[in-house]
Amino acid sequence: MNKTLLCLVFYIVSIAFCNLTFCQEPSGEKPLAQILLKLEATYDVKFSFETKTIEGILIRPLPDELSLKQVLNHLNSITHLSFEMLNSRFIAITQKEIEEPVSQIQRLEEVVITNYLTKGISKTNNGTIKTNTKAFDILPGLIEPDVLQIVQNLPGIMSVDERISNINVRGGTNDQNLILYEGIRMYQSGHFFGLISAFNPYLSEDITISKNGTSAKFGNAVSSTITIKNSDKIDKNRSGGLGGNMLSVDGFAKVPLSEKTELQVSARRSFTDILVSKTYDAYFDRIFSDSELNTSTPTNTLLAQDERFLFYDFNARFLYDISSTSKFRINVINISNDLDYSQVFTTTDNNFQETKSELNQTSYGGSVSYSKLLNQDLNLSAQVYFSNYDLDAKNNNISNNQLLTQENKVEDFGFLFDASKIVNESINFNLGYQFNEVGVTNFEDVTNPDYTSFVKEIIRTHALFGEVEWYSISRDTYIRLGSRISYFGKLSEFLIEPRFTVNYKFLDYFRLEVLGELKSQSITQIIDLQQDFFGIEKRRWQLANGNDVPLITSEQTSIGLSYNKNNLLVSVEGYYKGVHNITARSQGFQNQFQFTEDIGHYTVSGIDFLINKRFNDFSTWLSYTYSKNDYKFNQLHNGKSFPNTIDLRHVFNTSLTYNRDKFKIGIGFNWHSGRPFTPPKDLQDNSNFTIEYNAPNSSRLSDYFRTDISAIYKFKPSKGISAEVEASIWNIFNQTNIVNRYYTFDSDNNILDIKNKSLKLTPNLSFRMNF
CATH class of the missing domain: 3.55.50.30 (Phage tail protein beta-alpha-beta fold)
Structure with missing residues (x-):
């Protein structure tokens, strides 16, 4: 404390x-x-x-x-x-x-809080939080507007293990978040197996986050919704940028092809397969320290190890303004992480043995959209998208003389039709239909003993959605009422999911916000054994089947009050969230329930508090979240409740930033109470070759504490060119934080106490030029 x-x-x-x-x-x-x-x-x-x-x-x-x-x-x-x-x-x-080539219809969305945490982050009357990366200021520890790092600074959103790919929103797991890139559902969100956002921050312009009261337009995710969009405006002049940091180099360009067309492209590639930096060393230790890449066995001595790791991403967007009332857009995205490593051992008979293994994680997708404005108040739009995620692994386990080959593949195809009608300045209607087909393939081949499995499942979903938005004449009251009606073909299940948002301003500077929603989800992740995918990427997507993997449902409601005057913002929000029909295998248990299959639910209740004050060039904010997140399964723990694996009761963050002309600097402190874990009753007792555990999640890790700092300096080296030098240090005091703890056996059946440590002191330096 x-x-x-x-x-x-x-x-x-x-x-x-x-x-x-x-x-x-x-x-x-x-x-x-x-x-x-x-x-x-x-x-x-x-x-x-x-x-x-x-x-x-x-x-x-x-x-x-x-x-x-x-x-x-x-x-x-x-x-x-x-x-x-x-x-x-x-x-x-x-x-x-001059009037835009396309007079796009405007919905009744209004920004009610600007500079929510820092410049470029705002809150709207429908409960969403918007981030404009072009106007983004600075956050401690960040030198680039990393999309998924930014959202973790918002109250109620964090990652219990620091990974981008494990974002937890109000106690939910990462697979329960809906992440849409230009309408394409993304099943991979991170580079370096979760430590870096996979979305290029210099082409992505607008990010919208919804924690509750989600628009009826979005479905198939029971936690948050995060939408990422690029610029939708055709510029008259070419623009672009080049940059690099201690992990990768990147570039982007916006190229007008004519008065009505434009091409936007961006690319990023790591150089970690060629050059190793201090930043790479810190990231590598964080991910691989407890994996097979850093282990030897008593009968084999590791003589040499050679790893080759790289990541890259590519985005392209084509804009075509057909006329003043219609437009056409094409988007493509490709994301990849590749790890190849070899090890040389000496065996008991003094011979040499070499093993080679690999892990490849790739996503690609595309979307095509068309919109048409009719009669100045009716907008019609249609979109088709495709998303593919593929995880391939070949693990040569020398200790067990076993070769494991695995593949997890997701193919997602969808179509969306949307109609929006402005009745008058106070009322807007939105109606639409969405079709979605998701196929998941799981392949596994094992030697010693020989075993092969191939399973492919498909779910087709039809959904109708509609909502109405209303403003009072005084503009003090905003209400959005909507519902989504979904039919899951394979499961023969029919669900109605109402959503609502109420925002009321009173006494000039106060706002009351009430949100609520029902949601469902037909795809989830299961977590395999500790060493699957080298202990690095253990998660595999799986579809609901109506039996041992049911359709997940949720309900959530919240009420908040805010005060905003003279650059002082104070807000408090209480919420309740319940998520049902979760499986034990999706929760990552590393205790007596690790191999158990059961169905249950978790409930979360909590309070988010934020205070933000701006003084000319200074801005300071403090946020605190208290929450209680408990499981209850049909059979586990005799049907009694116990703490959720990602339950963090107290989360506290505070920051101070300074922005003056060309120079920006920010420092921040991050603290939270420890997450639960299950200790053994006796670390020395392995007589039955099993671990006897205490009550599930009955102990907690030590408190987590981290201090970050970052600085940005901007200058103009020549006419038409701007440049930035950016530096940051993550965990500046090199605090040792344990983010996970579990127990397993070594090759001699001794109980091992495994402690996953957070990122140590991690410096980063970046240089960018925009033109």
């Missing part, structure tokens, strides 16, 4: 320091964002805009005696923006430029 107090003291001192030193208002120009906040309070109005629209605009403070009309006329004259009164209270801010 001393570390918790340290974080709290740091936060209090940060606020006091900023108040004493930096709270005096400058006499010169101020960011337009600050001016708008003051105008909203003075004239009781609300400005609606995209964050990037006002980015970088500085103006002098306006005289207090001006009327609202005079203020808007003045702003119209001194900026390149248009300020339009939609009604007595609502003002829209847009760019002053």
Whole structure:
């Protein structure tokens, strides 16, 4: 708890320091964002805009005696923006430029909180959180706008083992998240087996996260929804960028082909198969330290080891504005991780033996979409997508004289039709139909003893969805009501899933938010034995079959209250979440339930708290989450509840960032209580060649504590070229944190205590040029 107090003291001192030193208002120009906040309070109005629209605009403070009309006329004259009164209270801010080739229909989404944690992160009235990577400022430990690292800074979202591929949203497992890249469902989200986001941050522009109250348009996932989109605007000029860090190099380009077409491409490749850095060493130790790559047996001595690891990703997007009312888009994505390694051993008879193994993880997908605007208030759109995920492994286990070959493959094809109708400025309807076919193949071949298995399953799903959005005339109240009706063909199951969102503003600076949803999921991950896929990637996708793997369902509700005034945001949100029909094999038990098959559920109840204060160039925030996450299975633990494997009761984060002209720096502290594990009753007792365990998840790991720092410096080496130098240190104090603990046998049947350690001190350095 001393570390918790340290974080709290740091936060209090940060606020006091900023108040004493930096709270005096400058006499010169101020960011337009600050001016708008003051105008909203003075004239009781609300400005609606995209964050990037006002980015970088500085103006002098306006005289207090001006009327609202005079203020808007003045702003119209001194900026390149248009300020339009939609009604007595609502003002829209847009760019002053020639009308876009496609006058895309606008839904009733409104940003209600800007700079939610830092610049570029905002919250909307429908409960979603949006991140604009182009306007993104800085977060401690990050030097690049890594999509899935950013979301882990939000209250209620984290990874219990630091892996991108294991994001836990309000107690849910990673496979319960829906991740869509331009409408393509992604079954692989990380590089370096989970430590780095697989989505290039310099082409991805808008990320939307929904923890609850999800739009009825999205289905087949019982936890969160994360959508990733690239720029949808055809630029007149070419642009691009090149960069690299201590793991990889990357580049992107936007190339207008004509007035109506544009090509966007990005690529990234690691150089870890050629050059090894300190960052690579830290990542390699984190992933492979407890795998077969770092082990020897008493009868075999490891003489040499040679590993070759690389990752790459590629994205391309083609934009075609057919006319002023219709557009056509094509997207493709390819992601890959490849590991090949060989080992040379001496055997008991002093001979040499060499083994070669490999692990390849690949995803590719594509989507084609078309939209048409009719009568200025009706928009029709259609999309077809395909997603393929393939995990291949060949593991040569010398200790057991065994060759294991495995493949896990997912093929996902889908079609979506969507119609949106604006009735008036207060009401919008949305209706649609979605068809989805998912096939999962699992292949396994083992020698000594010889065994082969090949299983392929398919589920086809039909879904109708609809919702209505409504604004009060004063724009203080927003309501979205919707429902999704799904039919799962193979399972012969029919589900109705209502969703709702209510957002109410009162007393000028307070907002009440109530969210709720029912959801379902037909695909999940099972977790194999400890050494499958070298102990690195043990997860395999599997479809529901209506028997031992049922259809997962969930319900969630939350209520939140926020206060936002004078650059001070305080919010608190309580929630309840229940997820049913989970299987024991999907939970990663590493205790007496490791080989047990059973069906059960987990329930989570918790509170998310956030306070954020901005002082001119400084921003500081503190978040705290308390949650209680418990299992209950039909047979396990005699049907009694016990803590979830990823239950973290207390999570505390605090950060201070500084942004001044060309220089940015941020420092942050991260603390959470330890996750549960199950210790043996006696580490020395292996007489029955089994481990006798205590009650499941009855003990907890030590508290986790980490401090990160990052800095960015921007400059212009020449006309038309901008550059950035970025540096970061993850776990700056090199704190040893245990993120998982389990027990197994060695080759002599002695009980081993395995402790998975978090990333140690990990530096990174990046240089980028944009043109």
